[in-house]
Amino acid sequence: MTHTTIPAYAAPSPAAPLERITVPRRSPGEHDVLIEIKYSGICHSDIHTARGEWGERAFPVVPGHEIAGVVTAVGSGVTRHTVGDRVGVGCFVDSCRTCENCLAGLQQYCTGELGMVGTYAATGRDGELTYGGYSTHIVVDENYVLRIPDGIPLDAAAPLLCAGITVYSPLAHWQAGPGKKVAVVGLGGLGHLGVKIARAMGAEVTVLSQSLRKKDDGLRLGAEHYHATSDPATFEALAGTFDLIINTVSADLDLDAYLGLLRSGGTLVQLGAPEKPLPVSPFALITHRRSFAGSMIGGIPETQEMLDFCAEHGLAADIELIRADQINEAYERVLASDVRYRFVIDAATI
Structure with a gap:
């Protein structure tokens, strides 16, 4: 499997502030979608994970599971998305696909051996560590990529994914x-x-x-x-x-x-x-x-249903757009409840 490297913001260790690094991304396979990330929301879960508060994790951790962007390339077998599509990625990027919950569209409750593969700080079916949305690009299997309706601005759509x-x-x-x-x-x-x-x-x-x-x-x-x-x-x-x-x-x-x-x-x-x-x-x-x-998040069908519902009713998150170099400050403000109501990172500043 070939890889490329992309810039990202990561926590190098639980006690360290996030900093700019480069991380590997796999080249798109037959059913993969390459997404240029435009915006990534900051979730409280990002902070817990980056600071090692939810158990041991492999570091560096690149957080981010509220991802909105545009498709820039697709694998030869992809049928669900095309180049130029507005898309999103939420809290997971894979699951076993064969257990009762996965077959019912409840991938968030996957009981298979692979389990729900988190968008970051998890191990994928290829054995590689997953890196999240505080980055410029991400490669995800087409079955775990959501369509963002045209009626929702991409920046305000990002927090909908979690x-x-x-x-x-x-x-x-x-x-x-x-x-x-x-x-x-x-x-x-x-x-x-x-x-x-x-x-x-x-x-x-x-x-x-x-x-x-x-x-x-x-x-x-x-x-x-x-x-x-x-x-x-x-x-x-x-x-x-x-x-x-x-x-x-x-x-x-x-x-x-x-x-x-x-x-x-x-x-x-x-x-x-x-x-x-x-x-x-x-x-x-x-x-x-x-x-x-x-209750946790939703599966892929329900998440798409939610995005379509929000577009139909003119709903999106109230956000404060920040640069990547403001992430550490934003973390402190989240902990102080000083945000109305979701920080979103402009990935162009990474």
Whole structure:
């Protein structure tokens, strides 16, 4: 297999800031698509991985799994994409393709020996380390490349490939729509898209945030109600209100209190990944047949469905475009919740 090298920004070690390096990319094979990356979103997962907070990884780590770009070459067997197409790549670039979940289009839950191959810091079927979107180009099998509709600007489309599908998947699975009351916990990169998408689905949307600091934004994005969770009165006033709560934050929340906000038969879906286990009292569940569930990203079919839905409804991420040399500063600002609502790297500056 032949390779070429391309510039990228990488974490050389868990304790080091990201820096510009070169990394190898395989030459496109029969079913591969070569993508010139135009934009790459910064996800909190990038920071966890680059800093070694989610277990051991092979370094250097080139993060980035919110990728938007343009096809510049295709392999001889490619039928799904052509040169010039606007495309995206999300959190994974391969899976076993034969397990029950893969065959059902749920590649994110692949149970095969290969498993879901992450876009970065993973080992592909060729035995090579994967490098992500903080780079100028990427080569991906055509079956794991998404079509970005013309109606969505590429820069604002990039965060949809992780943040967008992460909130769309549970909203679709638990059937958010007319007549349903949905609460979104946290108004950050995921939460702001959760508000937009839930509202577009027809649900009545409430934001539950630590403070009222972003209330005007929440209402502008489509929420009809906005409450501060730092006020104990919120939990009294909203007890038994919601059909569905999606928790986008990674903080250690009092889950029993949030479960109390559900109607009988309602579901609280955990999207954030706190470092420590979250205790749940059985009585918070069994007394009203409430459910505490989890959800990850979506498979390839659902991610395409999400992109088409966003284009149909005029939805995209609210972003702050940055240069590559601002990545380390952006990481600190993400940790300080100082972004509205997603940093996106202009790959032309790499």
